[in-house]
Amino acid sequence: MYSEDQELSAEERAALAALPRELAPSDLLEERVVRALKNEGHLGAETRTRRTWYGNAMRAAAAIALFAGGVATGRFVLSQPSGNTTTTSAAVKQTSVNNSPPPVSNGAQSVKNNETVVAEREMWL
Numbered sequence: 001m002y003s004e005d006q007e008l009s010a011e012e013r014a015a016l017a018a019l020p021r022e023l024a025p026s027d028l029l030e031e032r033v034v035r036a037l038k039n040e041g042h043l044g045a046e047t048r049t050r051r052t053w054y055g056n057a058m059r060a061a062a063a064i065a066l067f068a069g070g071v072a073t074g075r076f077v078l079s080q081p082s083g084n085t086t087t088t089s090a091a092v093k094q095t096s097v098n099n100s101p102p103p104v105s106n107g108a109q110s111v112k113n114n115e116t117v118v119a120e121r122e123m124w125l
Helices: 009-016 025-039 045-079 084-100 106-125
Strands: none
Touching: 045 106
């Protein structure tokens, strides 16, 4: 047996260097491996290409749906009035009792909405 402590002679070193470092697999083994990979679906360009195309299309559709949902949610939140809801309900009650139009706002809400729209448009530019 060889151990690290022993010194090799020149003849032993030459014999060790002449040993093969790897063995080539037989043709039978290669055919069996290729057949097994094909049976499991790992080899074959057609099925892989179709799956990749379908997966990429589904990912793109999901990304577009998420983006559209986010934009719709943002627009919905921005379009909601941020004022006091009791004032609005009181104005509706007054309209139904007196048959007169609700009080005219001072325009603060419309200015806020216009500023929001401008800020949103600048964000996209």
